[in-house]
Amino acid sequence: MITITDLHKSYSPRNARGTTVEALKGIDLTVADGEIFGVVGQSGAGKSTLLRCVNLLERPTSGSITVAGQDLTTLGEADLRVARHGIGMVFQHFNLLSSRTVAENVEFGLEITGVDRAARRARSAEVLDLVGLGDRASAYPSQLSGGQKQRVGIARALAGNPKVLLSDEATSSLDPETTDSILQLLKELNRTLGVTIMLITHEMEVVKRICTSAALIEGGRIVESGNVIDLLNTPKSKIAHALFPLGESRGEPGNTVIEIMYAGHLADEPIVGRMSREFGIDVNILGAAVEVVSDHRVGRMRLELPGSVESNAVPIARLKDSGLYVEVLEGAL
Amino acid sequence: MNINWGVMIPILAKAIGETFQMIGIALVFTIVFGLLVGVLLVSTDEGGVYEAPFGSRRLGAIIHAVLGFIVNIGRSLPFIILMVVLIPFTRLIIGTFIGPTAAAVPLTIAAIPFFARLVEIALREVDTGLVEAARSMGATRGTIIWKVLLAEARPSIVLALSTSVISLLNYSAIAGTIGAGGIGDIAIRYGYQRYDNSYLFTTIIILIVIVQMVQLVASAVARRLSHR
Numbered sequence: 398m399i400t401i402t403d404l405h406k407s408y409s410p411r412n413a414r415g416t417t418v419e420a421l422k423g424i425d426l427t428v429a430d431g432e433i434f435g436v437v438g439q440s441g442a443g444k445s446t447l448l449r450c451v452n453l454l455e456r457p458t459s460g461s462i463t464v465a466g467q468d469l470t471t472l473g474e475a476d477l478r479v480a481r482h483g484i485g486m487v488f489q490h491f492n493l494l495s496s497r498t499v500a501e502n503v504e505f506g507l508e509i510t511g512v513d514r515a516a517r518r519a520r521s522a523e524v525l526d527l528v529g530l531g532d533r534a535s536a537y538p539s540q541l542s543g544g545q546k547q548r549v550g551i552a553r554a555l556a557g558n559p560k561v562l563l564s565d566e567a568t569s570s571l572d573p574e575t576t577d578s579i580l581q582l583l584k585e586l587n588r589t590l591g592v593t594i595m596l597i598t599h600e601m602e603v604v605k606r607i608c609t610s611a612a613l614i615e616g617g618r619i620v621e622s623g624n625v626i627d628l629l630n631t632p633k634s635k636i637a638h639a640l641f642p643l644g645e646s647r648g649e650p651g652n653t654v655i656e657i658m659y660a661g662h663l664a665d666e667p668i669v670g671r672m673s674r675e676f677g678i679d680v681n682i683l684g685a686a687v688e689v690v691s692d693h694r695v696g697r698m699r700l701e702l703p704g705s706v707e708s709n710a711v712p713i714a715r716l717k718d719s720g721l722y723v724e725v726l727e728g729a730l
Numbered sequence: 731m732n733i734n735w736g737v738m739i740p741i742l743a744k745a746i747g748e749t750f751q752m753i754g755i756a757l758v759f760t761i762v763f764g765l766l767v768g769v770l771l772v773s774t775d776e777g778g779v780y781e782a783p784f785g786s787r788r789l790g791a792i793i794h795a796v797l798g799f800i801v802n803i804g805r806s807l808p809f810i811i812l813m814v815v816l817i818p819f820t821r822l823i824i825g826t827f828i829g830p831t832a833a834a835v836p837l838t839i840a841a842i843p844f845f846a847r848l849v850e851i852a853l854r855e856v857d858t859g860l861v862e863a864a865r866s867m868g869a870t871r872g873t874i875i876w877k878v879l880l881a882e883a884r885p886s887i888v889l890a891l892s893t894s895v896i897s898l899l900n901y902s903a904i905a906g907t908i909g910a911g912g913i914g915d916i917a918i919r920y921g922y923q924r925y926d927n928s929y930l931f932t933t934i935i936i937l938i939v940i941v942q943m944v945q946l947v948a949s950a951v952a953r954r955l956s957h958r
Contacts, residue, residue, distance in 0.1 A: 452866055481868035492863035495958045496881050505877070506867040537957035557867075 398561060398593040399428035399451060404460035406446055420446040422617040424460070428610070433587050433594045435608035437601065437636065443617040444597040448565050451595065452484045453477060465560050482510050485554030485592075489566035491546040493538040493553075499525065500534040503553045510557060524552040528582060544575035551582065555592070562586075564596035568603060580606045601639045605690050611636055625691050629658055630722045641697040643684030647726075648701035653709045654683065655702065658722040660695040668721070669700065676712045678702055699726070733928045741916060742932065748830040749912035752905065753898045755834035760841040760894060765887075767842060768849025769875055770797055779861070779871040804843035809901045812840055813908060833902065833910030841898050848890035852883040885956035892948030896941050903937075913937060 404424040407417050420443045428434040438444045449455040451462055453469050462469045469480055493502050503521040512520070525531050528548040538546055547567060554562055564583070568576040584607045587594050596603065604611045604625065612622035613636050621628065621636055629637045637658070648654045659668070673680045681701040688695060702709045706725055716723050773780040774794040781790045807815070813836040820827045820835040856879050864878045880887070903914025913933050921930030 454862060454865055478868035478870065481866060484866070486863070486866040488859060488863060490857075490859055492857070492859040494860060494878065494882060496884060496955070505864070508877070509864075509867050509869050509873060539957055553867075563866075 398430045398432070398465060399426070399434075399595060400461075400463040401426040401447075401451070402461045402463075404447070404450060404462065405458045406443075406450060406455060407458050420617055421450070421457070424614075424617075424619055426612060426619060426622065428593060428595050431587070431591055431593055432610050433584065433596070433608050435604040435611040436595070436597045436614055437599065437604055437611060437639075438597075438614035439599060442614045444599075444614050445565065447614065448563055448595065448597045451561075451563055452481055452486060482506070482557050483559050484561045484563060485557070485559035486563040486565065487547065487550045487554050487567045489569050491538070491543075491550045493546060493549055495538055498535050498537055499530065499541070499549050502538065502549055503556050506553060506557050520556055521552070524556050525549075527555070527586070528552045542575075543571050544578060547571065547575075547579050548582065551579075551586070555586065555590070560593060562592050562594045564594060566598055567596065569598065569600065576600075576602075577606075583607060601636075604636070605640055605688060607691075609691050626660065626693055626695075629660070629690065629695055629697075633724075637697075640690060641686050641688065643686060643697060643699045648681070648683055651705070653702040653704065653706050653713075654699065654726040655709075655713060655716075656697060656699045656724045656726060657716060658695065658697045658724075659720075660693050668716070668719075669698075672712055672716070675715070678709075678712065733932075738929065738932065741920075742913075742936065745911065745913045745916045745933075746936065748910070749899070749902050749914075752830040752833045752837055752902050752910060752912060753895065755831065756837035756841055756898055757895065759834075759838040760845050760898075761891070763838075763842045764845030764894070765849055765880075767797060767801065767846035768853060769879070770794075771801070771846065771850045772853040772879070773871075773875065777858070779874050801843040801846055804839065805847070807840075809836070809840050809904050810907075812836055813905060828909040830911050833905040833912075837898055837901050837905060840901055841894055844897055845890060845894040848893060849883075849887060852886035852890055853879050855886060856882045885952040885958075888948055888952045888955060892944050895944050895948075899937065899940060899944075 401424050404421055405419070406421040407419045409417055424447060436444045436447060446455055450457045451464065453462070457470065460470070464480065464484060467480055469477060472480060494505065497505070500518070500521045503524060504517040507517045507520060522531065522534065525534055528551050530545060530548050530552065533541065533545065538549065541549065550567070567583070568579050571579060580603060583594060583596075586592060587607075596608075598604070608625055610622070610624050611628065612619050614620070621634060623631070625636075628634045629640065631637060643656070657668070669680050669682065672678070683699040683701050685698040686696065702712065706713075713723055713725065770780075771794065772778055774783070774790045774797070775781065778790075781787060783789050783793065804812075816836045816839060817827045820832050824832045824835060826832050860878050860882060861874055864874050869878070902910065902912050903917065906912045906915030907918055913936060917930055917933040920926045921933065
């Protein structure tokens with residue numbers, strides 16, 4: 398649905414002494430139809446610039462952006478405006494017009510596309526029901542809570558039936574409970590309407606809760622990207638480690654430290670107990686977490702086994718055989 | 731104080747009429763051109779919707795600089811001097827420089843830059859995020875100016891307008907000294923030159939009442955329009 402190829406964006410200096418800032422240094426990214434794709438990164442990593450390039454709020458310095466089969470970078474101004482009607486966007490600070498009621502805000506995009514008044518009314522009532530704000534149509538944004546404002550923002554973005562929804566830190570200024578309900582709503586809309594969602598966030602929780610795929614951006618480059626479950630099974634994946642922080646406990650020197658990852662039915666098996674019984678070794682649990690990621694129950698555990706890696710070769714092989722992902726952290730060299 | 735109301739009331743009524751006439755005419759033109767100049771000042775600035783008219787950033791910068799320069803000239807001249815300088819121009823378009831209609835010309839020229847700057851401030855207060863949201867929805871520049879910038883700045887613009895009306899009232903008294911008529915003219919001629927304090931104080935009271943009413947109405951309208 399969205400294909401980004403070799404995208405560069407640099408900001409030219411404001412004066413002779415300034416330096417050119419390279420915000421994006423060659424981004425390649427594909428967001429498949431119907432996905433919820435999360436781009437994570439710290440502030441300043443370029444994720445916001447990247448998202449704003451997708452609907453060309455920022456014009457890239459070079460590279461191409463294809464949304465729903467149309468290369469936006471080649472479009473003239475008028476065609477670009479039409480293309481934007483098919484790309485909804487929600488913002489961290491909601492960006493609702495304070496002078497308009499909730500319904501009038503939702504209708505704004507439809508006014509732009511020239512939909513007549515009666516049809517606008519009907520459509521805004523429809524999408525407001527969809528986001529659970531059917532009864533607040535005539536309220537003003539200032540009378541709403543943060544979560545309700547974001548629901549209006551989502552309704553406004555969806556009013557024109559877009560194929561793609563871009564979310565710019567949509568939950569970052571909301572409290573944890575409200576964040577939960579907004580994420581739930583996005584997930585539901587993705588499922589029922591089939592709208593493809595590309596979101597940027599600095600919160601791993603968002604990826605964990607709703608994303609089917611994710612990319613990590615650092616210093617203007619994508620350093621990791623893919624299906625979330627696949628990433629969890631990728632050795633040394635930074636996203637996987639960030640999704641499952643296990644603490645800093647590293648075990649005793651000379652011992653073997655391994656990390657195991659398990660998903661689905663394996664999460665219900667007594668792995669540690671069986672291993673110590675079968676091989677007669679004292680397994681020490683350094684850290685463990687079980688989470689639900691993209692609707693899959695997955696767990697990660699850091700274990701300390703006495704002795705060198707060589708002496709533990711058999712139990713490690715046995716773990717791998719039973720379908721677990723195993724990563725040897727210490728004693729391997 | 732012995733006041734002859736029978737004489738005074740018709741004189742004041744005529745003066746008030748003249749004041750309203752010159753301010754009224756000036757106000758109409760001030761609103762139209764002040765809004766236009768204010769919108770141009772904001773939209774041709776860096777980051778504005780017309781920062782690059784016809785694709786040229788340079789053209790935008792030039793328009794912005796020239797407009798700003800003209801506005802500053804208009805604001806640097808004291809009204810009494812502006813009025814004298816504009817006499818030939820006023821004669822050209824009205825045919826005379828005496829009377830309230832003629833006075834509306836320098837009043838308008840003085841009020842446009844003042845109001846334009848206030849409009850500029852009001853428009854700059856609009857959150858840039860709103861403009862961005864409108865752009866993301868495929869809004870044209872015209873839509874952004876009308877439905878986002880001007881719509882959101884309405885309460886501030888109403889207050890700016892009341893400030894401008896009060897300034898116009900101030901200027902109109904000065905215009906009175908060179909034959910425009912109006913309340914200021916009465917205060918000067920009867921109050922100052924004839925030492926008739928009853929005229930002086932009555933005109934002062936009238937001016938105070940007008941200013942209070944303008945401010946009261948403007949504040950009420952602004953409050954009504956604001957949903958922040």
